[in-house]
Amino acid sequence: MIKGYVMVGNTKQVPKGEGRLLETHGRKVAVFHLDNSNFIAVDNQCPHHGGPLADGILSGDIVTCPLHGLKIRLADGKALDNNLEIAGAGKVHKYPVIIENEKIFIGL
Amino acid sequence: MAGIAHDVVIIGGGPAGFEVASTLREINYGGSIHIIGEEKVFPYNRIRIAEIITGNIKEESELFLKPTDWYRKNNIGFTGQEAVGINTKGQIISLDNSTEINYRDVVVFATGSKPVFLPIKGTELENVFYFRKLEDACKIRSKAKNAKVCVIVGGGLLGLEAASAMKKLVKQVHVIHLADRLMESQLDKIAAFLLKEQVEKQGINVHLSNEVIEFIGDGVLEAVELSAGEIIPADIAVMAVGKKPQIEPAKASGIKTNIGIIVDAEMRTNVKNVYAAGECAEYEGTIPQLLAPSIAMARVAAKSIAGISATYVDKPVAAQLKIADIPLVVGGKSVAEPLTSIVKFDYPSRIYQKLNIEEGGISGVILLGDTRPASQVAHAMTNCDAGNNFSSLILGSPGPNMALSLPNEAVICQCYGITKGEILHSIREHGLSSVKDVGNCTKAGTGCKGCKPVIENILKDELNGQFETDEQTSFPCGCLNFTRSELGSKAKDLNLRSVESILETLGNGSGCSICKPALQFIVSRIWLTEYKDDRSVRFINDRVHANIQKDGSFSVVPRIYGGVITPSELKRIAQVSEKFEVPLIKITGGQRIDLFGVAKEDLPLIWEELGLPSGHAYTKAVRTCKTCVGELYCRYGLQDSLNLGVKLEKRLKGLACPGKVKLGVSGCPRNCAESYVKDIGLIGTENGWQIFVGGNGGAILREANFLASVAEETEALRLIDRFLQHYRENAEYGERTSQFIERTGIEEIRNIVLSSRQDGLEARLADDIEKYCDPWEERNNQATPLQFTQLGS
Numbered sequence: 001m002i003k004g005y006v007m008v009g010n011t012k013q014v015p016k017g018e019g020r021l022l023e024t025h026g027r028k029v030a031v032f033h034l035d036n037s038n039f040i041a042v043d044n045q046c047p048h049h050g051g052p053l054a055d056g057i058l059s060g061d062i063v064t065c066p067l068h069g070l071k072i073r074l075a076d077g078k079a080l081d082n083n084l085e086i087a088g089a090g091k092v093h094k095y096p097v098i099i100e101n102e103k104i105f106i107g108l
Numbered sequence: 109m110a111g112i113a114h115d116v117v118i119i120g121g122g123p124a125g126f127e128v129a130s131t132l133r134e135i136n137y138g139g140s141i142h143i144i145g146e147e148k149v150f151p152y153n154r155i156r157i158a159e160i161i162t163g164n165i166k167e168e169s170e171l172f173l174k175p176t177d178w179y180r181k182n183n184i185g186f187t188g189q190e191a192v193g194i195n196t197k198g199q200i201i202s203l204d205n206s207t208e209i210n211y212r213d214v215v216v217f218a219t220g221s222k223p224v225f226l227p228i229k230g231t232e233l234e235n236v237f238y239f240r241k242l243e244d245a246c247k248i249r250s251k252a253k254n255a256k257v258c259v260i261v262g263g264g265l266l267g268l269e270a271a272s273a274m275k276k277l278v279k280q281v282h283v284i285h286l287a288d289r290l291m292e293s294q295l296d297k298i299a300a301f302l303l304k305e306q307v308e309k310q311g312i313n314v315h316l317s318n319e320v321i322e323f324i325g326d327g328v329l330e331a332v333e334l335s336a337g338e339i340i341p342a343d344i345a346v347m348a349v350g351k352k353p354q355i356e357p358a359k360a361s362g363i364k365t366n367i368g369i370i371v372d373a374e375m376r377t378n379v380k381n382v383y384a385a386g387e388c389a390e391y392e393g394t395i396p397q398l399l400a401p402s403i404a405m406a407r408v409a410a411k412s413i414a415g416i417s418a419t420y421v422d423k424p425v426a427a428q429l430k431i432a433d434i435p436l437v438v439g440g441k442s443v444a445e446p447l448t449s450i451v452k453f454d455y456p457s458r459i460y461q462k463l464n465i466e467e468g469g470i471s472g473v474i475l476l477g478d479t480r481p482a483s484q485v486a487h488a489m490t491n492c493d494a495g496n497n498f499s500s501l502i503l504g505s506p507g508p509n510m511a512l513s514l515p516n517e518a519v520i521c522q523c524y525g526i527t528k529g530e531i532l533h534s535i536r537e538h539g540l541s542s543v544k545d546v547g548n549c550t551k552a553g554t555g556c557k558g559c560k561p562v563i564e565n566i567l568k569d570e571l572n573g574q575f576e577t578d579e580q581t582s583f584p585c586g587c588l589n590f591t592r593s594e595l596g597s598k599a600k601d602l603n604l605r606s607v608e609s610i611l612e613t614l615g616n617g618s619g620c621s622i623c624k625p626a627l628q629f630i631v632s633r634i635w636l637t638e639y640k641d642d643r644s645v646r647f648i649n650d651r652v653h654a655n656i657q658k659d660g661s662f663s664v665v666p667r668i669y670g671g672v673i674t675p676s677e678l679k680r681i682a683q684v685s686e687k688f689e690v691p692l693i694k695i696t697g698g699q700r701i702d703l704f705g706v707a708k709e710d711l712p713l714i715w716e717e718l719g720l721p722s723g724h725a726y727t728k729a730v731r732t733c734k735t736c737v738g739e740l741y742c743r744y745g746l747q748d749s750l751n752l753g754v755k756l757e758k759r760l761k762g763l764a765c766p767g768k769v770k771l772g773v774s775g776c777p778r779n780c781a782e783s784y785v786k787d788i789g790l791i792g793t794e795n796g797w798q799i800f801v802g803g804n805g806g807a808i809l810r811e812a813n814f815l816a817s818v819a820e821e822t823e824a825l826r827l828i829d830r831f832l833q834h835y836r837e838n839a840e841y842g843e844r845t846s847q848f849i850e851r852t853g854i855e856e857i858r859n860i861v862l863s864s865r866q867d868g869l870e871a872r873l874a875d876d877i878e879k880y881c882d883p884w885e886e887r888n889n890q891a892t893p894l895q896f897t898q899l900g901s
Contacts, residue, residue: 009899017644018651021898031899035608035618052660054898055648057625060618066648066656069621104899 002098005105011039012102019054019063025108029095030054032074034061039097040074041106047072047079047090113210114142116413117201119191119357120218121145123154123399124386126173127406128216128413133182137414139213141184144201146219147241148188150176155399155555160245161252161273168242191219193360196379214413217358217369217377217384218406221351226261230323231347239270239348248346252277255344259332261320262349263290265429268303270346271312272432282313282340284320284332294429294438296445298453299460299474306434306458320345353388353395368395373419375409385409391422398439399523399555400425407525425522426473426486428559435479439522440464440472440489452502456807461502470498483562487518520562523555531563535570543567585622588615592630592840599634606640607631621647626841629728629766633837637879643892652896653883654711655726657704662711664703666720667761670735670754670773671699677720684717698732698770700725709897712887721882724762728842730769730832733757734782738775738792747792749775752821756790759825760832762883763876766839766848769832784812787845788828793817797824801831801857802849810846813854816862826870830861833873 006024014020014033021044022029028044030053040061044053051067061074071080077092096107116132118125121143129141145151152171159165169175179186189203194215201209223240230236235255237248248270252258258274260267263285275281283290289300290307304314315334323345324331331341353368364370364378368390375383385405387396396402404420411418426439441464448465459477463470463485470489475482481501488501514520516529534540534549543563547554553563588595588611595614604610607627611619619627624645631639649655654662666681681701685693691705700723706714715722724731735753739745753773760771772786776793783789785805789812791798796819803812815831818824834857839848849857860867886895894901 013893013899015644015892017642018892020894022900023898024900049658050660052656055651055656055660057621057647058644059620059624062618062620064621067658067660071621 002100002105005096005098005107008104008106010102011099011104014039014104017058019056019058021052021054022106027108028052029106029108030063031097031104031106032058032063034058034074039099039104041095041097042072042074042077042092045092046070047092053092113212114185115139115211115213116141116216117209117211117214118143118216118218119194119201120216120220120354120386120388121147121149121151121186121188122218122220122386123151123173124220124388124402124406125216125218126151127403128218128385128410129184130174130182131407131410132414133184135411135414135416137410141182142187142209143184144187144189144191144203144209146188146190147243149242150174150179150186152242153554154242157242157245158269158273160242161249161270162276163249168246171242191357193357194382196361196363196382199381211381214381214383216375216409216413217363217382217388218386219354219357219388221387222354223347224350224352226320226347226349228261228320228323230325230329233323233325233329234327235329235343236323236345237347239266239346240351248274248344249277251344256280257340257342257344258282259284259320259340259342259345261345261347263287263314263316264348264350265291265294265431266348266350267346268307268431270348271307272310274344274346275310275312275432278344280313281311282315282332282342283307284315284318284334286317286319288317290314290316292443294442295474295476296443296462299462299476302458302460302476303431303434303436307432310432312432351387353390355388358382358384358388366390366393371405373408373421374412375405375420376412383409383413391420394422398425398427400427400525403524423490424471426475426482426489427522428479428482435475435477437473437475437479437482437485439486440470441466442472442474444472446471450499450502463498463502465498475502480561483514483518483520483559486522487514490519491517520566521550521552521555521559524551526550526552528566531566532570535567541567541571585620587611587619587623590614595627596630596634599631605631605635605638607642607645608640619645625650629841632764649726651892652708652711653722653726653886654706654708659705661705661707663725664706664711664714664718665696665700665723665725666718667723667757668700668720669757669761670733670750672735672750672754673701680718680720684714687717688714696725696732698725699734700732709901712896715884715887722762722884727764728767729765730757730760730763730771733771733773734786735773736775736780738773742775744778745775745792746794747775747797749773749781749790749792752790752797752824753781756825756828759877760828762880763832763836763873765832765836766841767844769835769845785809786812788831790824795819797821799824799827799831802845802854804844804846808846810850813849815854815858827861829873830869831857833869834860836873836876837869 008022016033019030019032022031029041030044031041046053046065048070051065053063055066056063063072073080077094098105118128125143151173189205192202192204194201199211223238235251238244255278257280258278260271260283263283271281271283290303319335320332321335322333323329331339333339355365355369358369359365369384369388371384371389371391375385377384386402408418408420424440426437429436446464446466450463452461462474464472473485485501514528518528520528531552540546543560546552546563553560599610610627628645688710690703694702696702733753733756735750738749740750769787771788772781772783773790774781774783777791783791785803789800798817799815800812801815804810835845
């Protein structure tokens with residue numbers, strides 16, 4: 001066990017290039033498996049209209065919300081417009097992720 | 109002190125001054141020509157200076173109308189100074205650096221316009237700019253890099269151009285406009301409303317009925333105070349409130365002026381050997397507002413100078429305006445409200461088109477959102493030869509090939525007045541093969557660029573499709589810089605069999621949500637089954653085979669062939685809905701039953717208990733076949749539409765296509781199954797079946813084209829197979845049959861589909877039908893881990 005982190009599954013459960021939803025401790029978290037093999041976890045709710053980000057198309061570290069196409073940069077959780085940040089469009093919370101022995105741990 | 113003398117001296121280095129000089133050379137005027145340009149740069153394309161702000165154009169020289177050596181080759185001199193006045197008796201022009209230039213024959217005023225001066229407090233502050241000249245754009249660009257909030261004064265054409273350019277650089281842009289609507293001198297209320305909506309959608313804040321009363325700051329701009337009391341903190345301001353003719357040097361020289369310099373139809377002023385042309389010139393009380401009439405004036409002036417008879421006629425013209433990437437064409441008395449006008453207003457598509465009709469001709473035009481009829485409207489405006497059939501110009505459905513029906517005299521490029529005949533001549537004479545070449549050779553399409561699609565069609569037709577596209581890339585997202593056909597052939601040559609490998613080799617590596625699904629479609633079409641089926645590039649609907657709803661739940665539509673269902677199926681649907689507490693059950697427009705509000709993890713369970721295959725109400729594939737009951741029960745039915753519909757749907761169900769495909773079969777011409785607005789529609793007749801294709805009942809309504817009449821059901825099925833497979837193999841990703849037909853033309857499709865050639869279309873379709881499997885089978889055989897569930901479940 002890593003202090004402050006929760007084991008949420010193993011790396012094989014999130015296919016590369018996709019996201020999966022995690023519901024834990026009353027939160028909805030989207031866990032993404034990036035093409036570069038990194039894992040990133042953010043709040044599942046799109047800041048625009050609450051769309052499920054885990055269901056979005058992932059490109060590099062940008063996820064596109066499936067409802068209305070808002071783009072979120074996972075590196076910092078910011079909403080983008082043509083790779084420019086949209087002022088006031090909000091931002092999603094990011095959770096720290098640790099991968100150990102093919103297990104995914106998320107700091108909540 | 110007498111200066112150097114030239115035969116013709118042109119005061120003003122704008123488009124009109126340049127046009128006088130270049131026309132003089134074109135008509136072989138032999139004397140010396142000299143241009144005096146106040147801006148100190150060679151004549152450039154003013155319409156595009158906003159692109160300097162955005163950085164789309166990096167070098168000033170990219171905007172030059174001609175490269176600098178052109179002036180040397182054509183013996184045209186250039187002095188970058190301001191002319192302050194002329195002595196018309198001694199034929200001497202005084203410059204602001206106290207030197208003089210003499211003219212032997214003629215002087216032409218082409219001094220253009222100057223920005224309207226605003227008596228606002230604080231215009232002298234740093235970071236407050238006017239927007240008119242190239243150097244203004246350069247200054248704005250250098251300051252905009254570090255700015256966060258920009259205030260644009262003026263919601264006219266210039267102001268909106270500046271606003272959309274600034275929006276690309278700074279976070280917040282405010283447009284302050286005195287009138288109660290944007291572009292009030294060009295747009296009526298509806299058009300201005302739509303434009304405002306679109307501009308705001310791009311994140312630009314519009315403040316109407318408002319003016320700036322003070323630029324606030326201590327040496328440097330800090331905020332802008334509005335008449336309504338609001339204070340907007342801002343670090344850059346651009347004044348773009350309009351222009352007025354620059355008449356000062358002419359007025360100071362005793363030449364007759366009013367609003368502009370008064371000229372006759374040959375562009376002569378009241379003083380001998382003194383001409384004027386362009387935005388500084390006033391003919392019969394009118395000042396040219398657009399590029400086209402300025403150019404026309406300049407040409408008349410050049411001819412008059414060379415002794416060739418020419419007269420200027422002030423004709424209404426339509427011009428493509430460049431505002432925030434919104435297609436807009438405006439011309440003539442567009443704001444007027446005459447007794448007759450023809451209007452098309454399609455709010456969902458944000459299309460507004462209006463023709464004002466006066467004295468049997470078009471007196472004004474607005475085309476917003478869809479400018480395709482522009483060339484024909486412009487032709488009808490100048491020639492009044494459309495008879496009384498003006499309504500067909502906007503109410504008909506303009507195909508891409510409409511330019512081909514225009515006569516050779518029709519003006520295609522309104523800015524430079526280039527006719528279709530001249531374009532054709534240049535293509536034939538010089539062997540041109542791209543829109544760019546045509547522009548270099550004739551200037552057509554180099555002004556506002558609105559006619560480029562028309563020139564492209566003329567080229568395509570003339571060269572039988574063997575033309576070179578320029579600047580067109582495959583996807584609007586810009587992740588790949590290839591046309592779709594280039595992509596296809598490169599992927600094939602380089603053996604690229606996955607979206608990932610195409611993006612890595614030919615694109616930016618990561619791609620985006622726009623190009624990835626399209627690329628998957630392209631690889632699947634090239635490699636058939638021999639490609640990597642990458643689930644991660646699919647939209648969520650295609651990963652879980654259901655339609656995502658606004659709350660993140662999904663809708664489930666089982667396949668009900670032809671809309672025909674049994675009592676036991678109905679019972680099962682009812683039982684399943686109760687068991688899973690489906691919040692909403694709705695009968696769809698395609699005669700199906702839609703279960704709304706289903707959680708993703710319940711999808712496989714519901715499919716299992718329904719025991720019905722997928723109805724594909726979520727993807728680009730063959731969807732439903734709507735039927736009427738037909739001769740089975742109907743008193744009027746002529747054919748068994750219900751059974752043919754069921755047969756058709758059983759055969760084609762779920763086949764992946766470039767766009768969704770909806771079918772309809774009606775048993776008689778009363779058309780209860782709405783066959784005329786289906787991608788493929790059938791109508792039963794006394795003698796057999798009529799087949800229609802390319803209809804669309806959605807946002808862009810389109811009546812289907814007649815394909816063929818057949819006596820036998822088997823023949824109908826065969827032709828439908830051929831049409832569907834031709835569409836599947838040749839349409840672009842996302843292109844519906846209606847758009848595919850608009851693009852390629854029904855004649856070509858008819859030739860292919862009705863041909864008896866052994867082209868293998870039916871066999872290839874049969875192959876795919878053979879391979880088809882119900883995606884809902886993935887409930888027992890998941891394609892990816894946790895395909896329908898979540899982590900920890």
